[in-house]
Amino acid sequence: MQTSNGDVFVKDHDELDIEFLGNLEGKPWRFQxxxxxxxxxxxxxxxxxxxxxxxxxxxxxxxxxxxxxxIIFWVDDVPIREILRKEEMNGDYPQKPMSLYATIWDASSWATSGGKFGVDYTFSPFVSEFKDIALDGCNVSDSFPGENNNNNIGNYNNINCSVSDQFLMSNDYSTISPKQATAMRRFRERYMYYSYCYDTIRYSVPPPECVIVTAEKNRFRDTGRLKFGGSHPKVHKTRKRRRRNRSTPVVSADL
Structure with a gap:
């Protein structure tokens, strides 16, 4: 799932992504x-x-x-990532109108275990199914009549989305509560295995929006990946407890 405007702004598009990275049977699903x-x-x-x-x-x-x-990314009721806009980001922060897309594409060269495992087309056709899609925001469809329209930039500059922006920013989901912040921290401790903010080989100076959390950083190599054996804390369960349903989130905003 992604938001993008690459069909209109071909050379300077904006994009936000939630992408599944392939799956090996019996292994946890991964996404970015x-x-x-x-x-x-x-x-x-x-x-x-x-x-x-x-x-x-x-x-x-x-x-x-x-x-x-x-920008806040959520899975169910758990915020998993928050990006606060910094002036130093300049144009790197998405600012132009985008559309919502859902696609399936072959990323065998890099996605599953760094490209170690390619797509197995014997399992095709590949299908994704969605329901209850909800979009809130500033509808600018009338301002973008088609691809490669010479008036697109001018139309974009004349759009006023202040009312819808205020609506979004005044809703509960625009602010992470203390309980949700705890849930996000626990999620990142247990499940995040790469962060560009800690990839000092790629970025000798972290990008301006990065918030360096010392306890979080200490678990990662200079490649931004988890240190061997120093990953996520294990949860010990007593025999008397019922076995947790695998489809039930380990972390939630109610923790």
Whole structure:
């Protein structure tokens, strides 16, 4: 799932992504979030995670909040990533109108275990199913009559979305509560296995929006990946407890 405007702004498009990275049978599903602004595709801002459930078994809610000041990615009721806009980001923060897309594409060269395992086409056709899609925001469809229209830039500059922006920023989901912040921290401790903010080989100076959390950083190598054996804390269960349903989130906003 992604928001993008690449069909209109071909050379300087914006993009927000939630992408599944392939799956090996018996292994946790993996996915990533990413952000591009103004065609900054050479400055990827990927974070990668493991899921605590099998997304092919039942529906879950994946959400992106995008406002002029912040971006929040959600899985069900858990915020998993927050990006606060910094002045130093300049055009790297998405600012132009985008559309919502859902695609399936072959990323065998890099996605599953770094490209170690390619797509097995004996399982095709590949299908994704969605329901209860909700979009809130500023509808600018009439301002973009078609691709490669010479008036697109002018129309974009004349759009006023202040009312819808205020609506989004005044809703509860635009602010992470203390309980939700705890849930996000626990999610990132347990399931995040790569962050561009800690990839000092790729970025000797972290991009301006990065918030360096010392306890989080200490678990990662200079490649931005988890240190061997120093990954996520294990949860010990007593025998008397019922076995947790695998489709039930380990973390939630109610923790």
């Amino acid at each position: 979030t990413n952000m591009y602004g103004n065609g900054s595709t050479n400055r990827g801002r990927e974070e990668r995670y493991r899921l605590w459930f099998d997304p092919s078994k039942e529906f879950h809610r994946y959400s992106i909040l995008w406002t002029p000041t912040k």
